[in-house]
Amino acid sequence: MDGGTELSLSIAHIVQRLKGSHLHSQIERQAKDCLHQPEIKLESLKDDVRSFLKTSGWERKLQNAVYRELHVQLPRSHPTAPPEHLKEPLAYMRKAQASWEKRVLKSLNSMSTELEVPLARMRPAAEQKELANKWNEMGTDEPDLSRFRPVYAPKDFLEVLISLRNPNHDSSEDISARSHWGLIQVPLNVRDIPQLRQAYAELNLTTGQLGIDDHAHIRPDLFESEYVQVGKKVLAEQDSAAAQQYSRQGCPTGLRADLWALILNSTNQPQDVMHYEQLTAGVIQHDLLVDNLIYKDVKLTASNDDYYFVFEDFLYQVLLCFSRDTAVLDHFKYNSATPPKSYIQGKVGDEECAVVYPPNGVIPFHGFSMYVAPLCFLYNEPSKLYSVFREMYIRYFFRLHSISSSPSGIVSLCLQFERLLQTHLPQLFYHLREIGAQPLRIAFKWMVRGFSGYLSTDQLLLLWDRILGYDSLEVVAVLAAAVFAFRAENLMEVTSLASAEAVLADLSTLKVVPLIQIFLFATAI
Amino acid sequence: MSESGDEIKPVSCTIKPPVYLHIGETKTDPAHSGVCVVDVTLPFGKPVNVEEITFKNYYTAYLTVRLLRRSPGQEAPSKWSTALRDLPLMDNPHTEGGSQDYYSIHRTQMQVEPDNVTSVRLILRQPSAAWLTFSLEEIKIYPHTEPDPEKEVSDWLSDLTLVDNHPDLEGLPDPQTVSSSLQQMWALTEVMQSNQTTASIGRFDVDGCYDINLLSLT
Numbered sequence: 001m002d003g004g005t006e007l008s009l010s011i012a013h014i015v016q017r018l019k020g021s022h023l024h025s026q027i028e029r030q031a032k033d034c035l036h037q038p039e040i041k042l043e044s045l046k047d048d049v050r051s052f053l054k055t056s057g058w059e060r061k062l063q064n065a066v067y068r069e070l071h072v073q074l075p076r077s078h079p080t081a082p083p084e085h086l087k088e089p090l091a092y093m094r095k096a097q098a099s100w101e102k103r104v105l106k107s108l109n110s111m112s113t114e115l116e117v118p119l120a121r122m123r124p125a126a127e128q129k130e131l132a133n134k135w136n137e138m139g140t141d142e143p144d145l146s147r148f149r150p151v152y153a154p155k156d157f158l159e160v161l162i163s164l165r166n167p168n169h170d171s172s173e174d175i176s177a178r179s180h181w182g183l184i185q186v187p188l189n190v191r192d193i194p195q196l197r198q199a200y201a202e203l204n205l206t207t208g209q210l211g212i213d214d215h216a217h218i219r220p221d222l223f224e225s226e227y228v229q230v231g232k233k234v235l236a237e238q239d240s241a242a243a244q245q246y247s248r249q250g251c252p253t254g255l256r257a258d259l260w261a262l263i264l265n266s267t268n269q270p271q272d273v274m275h276y277e278q279l280t281a282g283v284i285q286h287d288l289l290v291d292n293l294i295y296k297d298v299k300l301t302a303s304n305d306d307y308y309f310v311f312e313d314f315l316y317q318v319l320l321c322f323s324r325d326t327a328v329l330d331h332f333k334y335n336s337a338t339p340p341k342s343y344i345q346g347k348v349g350d351e352e353c354a355v356v357y358p359p360n361g362v363i364p365f366h367g368f369s370m371y372v373a374p375l376c377f378l379y380n381e382p383s384k385l386y387s388v389f390r391e392m393y394i395r396y397f398f399r400l401h402s403i404s405s406s407p408s409g410i411v412s413l414c415l416q417f418e419r420l421l422q423t424h425l426p427q428l429f430y431h432l433r434e435i436g437a438q439p440l441r442i443a444f445k446w447m448v449r450g451f452s453g454y455l456s457t458d459q460l461l462l463l464w465d466r467i468l469g470y471d472s473l474e475v476v477a478v479l480a481a482a483v484f485a486f487r488a489e490n491l492m493e494v495t496s497l498a499s500a501e502a503v504l505a506d507l508s509t510l511k512v513v514p515l516i517q518i519f520l521f522a523t524a525i
Numbered sequence: 526m527s528e529s530g531d532e533i534k535p536v537s538c539t540i541k542p543p544v545y546l547h548i549g550e551t552k553t554d555p556a557h558s559g560v561c562v563v564d565v566t567l568p569f570g571k572p573v574n575v576e577e578i579t580f581k582n583y584y585t586a587y588l589t590v591r592l593l594r595r596s597p598g599q600e601a602p603s604k605w606s607t608a609l610r611d612l613p614l615m616d617n618p619h620t621e622g623g624s625q626d627y628y629s630i631h632r633t634q635m636q637v638e639p640d641n642v643t644s645v646r647l648i649l650r651q652p653s654a655a656w657l658t659f660s661l662e663e664i665k666i667y668p669h670t671e672p673d674p675e676k677e678v679s680d681w682l683s684d685l686t687l688v689d690n691h692p693d694l695e696g697l698p699d700p701q702t703v704s705s706s707l708q709q710m711w712a713l714t715e716v717m718q719s720n721q722t723t724a725s726i727g728r729f730d731v732d733g734c735y736d737i738n739l740l741s742l743t
Contacts, residue, residue: 187620
């Protein structure tokens with residue numbers, strides 16, 4: 001297919017998706033209303049309306065909406081490619097994801113049977129009323145969650161990734177130039193430092209960065225003040241693409257909330273608030289087994305964290321609503337995962353009674369709430385917080401817990417981490433391997449959570465600035481390698497996995513931007 | 526892909542089993558040379574004008590396409606020519622990118638006109654030692670169809686001439702401009718009315734019921 005046809009198809013897809021959206025009707029209304037204005041002439045109707053929409057800022061809003069669609073667009077593919085190929089092109093990865101999902105579903109089914117708790121049920125009226133009353137303080141509830149256990153933990157998932165094999169891959173050669181010391185054995189294409197230097201050029205040593213050049217000891221007029229002014233201009237222009245580019249050097253704390261919302265094209269208009277309220281109603285009406293898993297996860301992780309325990313109530317609200325949101329099902333077109341299916345009232349096979357469980361198709365695992373927790377520092381209005389979280393999930397976070405060949409997928413990130421370490425710190429990698437402390441076993445839990453809960457919040461937000469700015473999770477793998485590089489001296493001294501874990505247990509004092517910068521731009525190649 | 530409304534069926538052809546070239550004489554030590562040849566013969570006696578060749582890759586890194594063409598005429602000899610040389614299917618022969626993707630090669634991408642083709646030879650190369658095997662799957666050849674010739678307008682129609690009406694317009698706007706802008710306004714209202722939305726309703730239950738006992742494992 002030539003470029004012209006591909007472009008037309010893309011345009012047609014985006015038009016189809018934006019048609020009938022709230023933005024569409026708003027622009028129509030604006031166009032209709034502007035006909036009353038004197039400068040709109042009948043002879044040049046089309047052009048005059050167009051220039052009106054431009055000057056009033058509506059064209060920019062449309063641009064942002066199109067830009068957002070480009071982010072969640074299906075990957076370009078051949079017309080004969082079946083839908084499963086769009087989710088994941090490699091057959092053996094699809095198979096591995098399917099069997100992992102089956103395991104998770106079996107586990108959920110047996111939990112439901114053993115505990116005699118239905119997967120979903122309608123709440124009786126009295127219970128609905130009670131929940132509605134204490135909606136804002138669900139944290140005060142102390143339900144008995146001891147019987148519930150998380151469906152899976154990151155380390156279970158790691159074992160699955162380690163066992164991934166390409167049946168067509170020749171791993172018979174013991175001594176080969178490309179022998180890989182790490183745990184991931186699939187030959188995905190991951191970028192090395194020279195390529196990363198080109199891709200992440202804005203992080204180089206000579207470009208100002210927030211996280212380095214806004215340090216208290218450095219005079220603000222050298223970088224910070226002007227950078228903040230540029231940020232304000234970007235917000236005034238309301239341009240998503242400009243905000244994304246800006247975010248590569250970091251977002252100033254005061255502007256970050258608005259900048260992220262702009263990059264994600266996350267609005268908080270009446271229809272968004274209404275949608276959130278509809279989700280709330282969904283939570284109140286039906287009780288799901290996964291709700292207990294969410295409660296348990298929040299209690300075990302965020303509530304125990306010094307930075308995030310204050311947001312406990314918000315986390316319940318956002319995560320419970322998230323699991324009722326059928327709009328999330330859209331992202332399964334490009335996610336290698338498939339939403340679990342069930343039938344109401346036991347009517348198995350009756351497609352009229354087929355439903356998705358949970359309604360958003362995402363089964364939370366241990367640590368899931370940590371995707372939301374850092375956002376609570378930026379947004380204090382639940383519907384806005386929800387909107388931003390949902391967009392971040394369907395663009396980035398879903399890749400951290402599904403098996404795919406995507407360059408931002410967790411498999412690629414793990415492989416990239418191991419390759420970076422083996423290439424640039426071979427002595428360290430060899431030593432850790434010898435003492436039975438495979439680096440990935442330590443770094444995996446950081447990467448699966450995007451470092452949430454391991455870094456201090458301000459540093460985490462600086463990291464997530466770059467994820468948004470570069471539209472990729474690669475920085476997470478780079479940071480993981482950089483942390484090992486930073487603590488290399490101590491790690492060379494240890495003689496067991498436990499002591500290696502101890503050296504890397506506390507990352508809360510780390511400054512991420514200098515670490516990434518030094519690893520990418522100051523490592524000798 | 527061809528833009529015509531009718532679905533074009535691929536030509537029925539015989540795809541011979543792939544022949545992997547070996548270095549060395551004996552079969553006991555088949556060193557893989559990383560080259561494989563797949564011959565696709567078209568029905569005997571019916572040369573095809575090729576529009577497009579589609580296939581699904583399986584770990585082939587580079588593809589060369591050679592065509593056996595017979596010039597039209599009873600006794601004309603057939604000649605092999607290269608239509609495409611070393612088209613990269615994988616960005617990096619050692620890694621997964623592009624290894625299982627679907628591709629198509631259109632006649633416009635070929636270096637020679639793929640007309641009167643009797644046989645297609647696909648030469649696959651995979652220089653990397655990382656893979657156990659490589660091939661192409663689902664090879665389909667689509668024939669070129671000529672678009673319908675435009676129907677000729679009868680001569681007598683072209684004899685009719687347009688009579689230009691110049692009515693006496695005093696102070697009135699030009700009828701042509703008014704009608705074109707009215708058309709634009711009408712089109713605008715038409716668009717507003719046909720608001721077909723792709724937005725989903727958002728309900729996850731079936732008529733208010735969402736009682737689930739077990740998840741489906743199939």
